[in-house]
Amino acid sequence: MEDFEVAEKQFLYENTYITSPEGYGEGQKFQGGYVTKEVKNIITERMQGVSYDPARASQLGKELSDKIKETVKSMGYPRYKLVVQVTVGEKAGQCMRLASRCLWDTASDCCASAYCENESLFCVAMVYGLYYE
């Protein structure tokens, strides 16, 4: 009996020559407004009735950032890399300042941010969508 191997079919992809997100169709560009709304809903909902607990707060931050990442992924921006950063802190009368700068292509990249607070804690979430060329 002869033993012969079937070679795996090699797929050669042609260039699409599409350089910007709009080339893939309408609504493919990262829409800051919609994302901000979704993020705000997520953090407000999650923070209902939660009080600051040092043992649980880091877990809360991680859960929120994962949830936000999955939600934004499902919003349908296939060629975008996402960075989600969530900051959770206790309210104790201190002052805090948060700043960010980005080096990106202003035509295709965007960011969204949302803030929420209750009696004992505050939460800031920032989402950056960067187009992968």
Added chain:
Amino acid sequence: MDDLQTSEEAAFVAEDVNNIIKESIDSVLLNATYNHNKVGQWTSMVVEQSMKRLTALNKPFKYVVTCVIMQKNGAGLHTASSCFWDNATDGSRTVRWENKTMYCIATVFGLAI
């Protein structure tokens, strides 16, 4: 077509970035006492100086730099981040810095083009 970059140049080097952020924070905040009026200026300066040094590395990267400055009050602060990217080429670095009156947390995310 020849590869224009070696894989070394196109990867995120955490060590260099660590030094860059630390030097930027030191240049702005060393020996400073928390001052509510100046903190806005400080955060901008830290972030802008880090950005300038990162671009001087001349790598094919998009950068996101964030900086949090908080007064020392006994309150707790937690930062978490979640990223959807290519593990082989992209990376991030967080630097925690403090002095007697304030904390500073600076994070750099580098994403390959």
